[in-house]
Amino acid sequence: MCEALKDTYQLFEEIGRGKFGTVLRCFSPTRNDFFACKLVEKRLLVDPSDRECLETEPKIMTLLSPHPNIVQIIDAIDSEDSLCVVMELCRADTLYDRMVTQHVLSEAEAAAYMKQLLQALAHCHSLGVVHRDVKPENLLFGLNGRLKLADFGSAVLSFLQGGKAMLEGVVGTPYYVAPEVLMGRLYDERVDIWSAGVVMYIMLSGIPPFDGESAQEIFEAVVRSNLRFPPRAFRLVSSAAKDLMRKMVCRDVSRRLSAEQALCHPWILNGGDTSSMTDMTG
Incomplete structure (x- = not known):
């Protein structure tokens, strides 16, 4: 896991799971608020198109933020083995x-x-x-x-x-x-x-x-x-x-x-x- 993430955020329980990683609830001491952290393991991205999507998603979310009806991106931390995208925390149900x-x-x-x-x-x-x-x-x-x-x-x-x-x-x-x-x-x-x-x-x-x-x-x-x-x-x-x-x-x-x-x-x-x-x- 990205060390910069652990240095900046306190990580808690898993609140979601996707094809390439997990979503954890996290807390930012500097912002004094809870967020959702999408943690993607790059070793699971075998298809080049998946890697491209991984790199594009934070950029697109940043372009769209803020909007009241779009999940807002807070932070993106890229490391050699993982990408961590920190977003606003939403309710558990979809x-x-x-x-x-x-x-x-x-x-x-x-x-x-x-x-x-x-x-x-x-x-x-x-x-x-x-x-x-x-x-x-x-x-x-x-x-x-x-x-x-x-x-x-x-x-x-x-x-x-x-x-x-x-x-x-x-x-x-x-x-x-x-x-x-x-x-x-x-x-x-x-x-x-x-x-x-x-x-x-x-x-x-x-x-x-x-x-x-x-x-x-x-x-x-x-x-x-x-x-x-x-x-x-x-x-x-x-x-x-x-x-x-x-x-x-x-x-x-x-x-x-x-x-x-x-x-x-x-x-x-x-x-x-x-x-x-x-x-x-x-």
């Missing part, structure tokens, strides 16, 4: 945990979470950052209860030399990945909007829009992109919510909403309260 416990969220609760997620994505996209792995497991809650977008290990910068670059490479999680990613096409920040729309769909129904018995079957369902709203699962879901999901989980990228556009949708603006909205069909 949005995924809450979805498992509640199964289906109310439209008001789902709208509150979606607004915060879209605000985080709008900030990322305005700075050229594409997250590429938006899913409930990567949505944490700050100690004040605010939703926080986390885990920028797959994130990339799409702004190059003052312009906008199209991206490539299959990155993401089966249920949430956009079809253009799986089809090997060049893509942009709107892959995050697709993923956020899938999160919304599952929050309101308790089921994924594209399913299968294996990752391959899920991928095939995503590529077909046949978005449906089974009456049994969506009986109580408003037409306004369905309208927003159609415009986010939209196969035609040119018609897919941006984060800023989605934030202006009536369902978001009304906080999921559909009582005063005109009916949205089609």
Whole structure:
């Protein structure tokens, strides 16, 4: 373990575990506060792309900080055998945990979470950052209860030399990945909007829009992109919510909403309260 880390922070219990390391609760005597320390062992990074992600993540988090809906980076300590990223401490449960416990969220609760997620994505996209792995497991809650977008290990910068670059490479999680990613096409920040729309769909129904018995079957369902709203699962879901999901989980990228556009949708603006909205069909 990096000696500079032990010199600067007091380390406590493990609060999380990832593919390449652990997350520990730590205390900074100089700041007089507790934080989360992501400790990555470099010997486990065999793939060069994993090493690149390791080096890029702290830079991207620094670029994005501070923002109320993005986990804030506090410090990064690099050594020969490990990288330690110190971040703000969040609550133990993720949005995924809450979805498992509640199964289906109310439209008001789902709208509150979606607004915060879209605000985080709008900030990322305005700075050229594409997250590429938006899913409930990567949505944490700050100690004040605010939703926080986390885990920028797959994130990339799409702004190059003052312009906008199209991206490539299959990155993401089966249920949430956009079809253009799986089809090997060049893509942009709107892959995050697709993923956020899938999160919304599952929050309101308790089921994924594209399913299968294996990752391959899920991928095939995503590529077909046949978005449906089974009456049994969506009986109580408003037409306004369905309208927003159609415009986010939209196969035609040119018609897919941006984060800023989605934030202006009536369902978001009304906080999921559909009582005063005109009916949205089609």
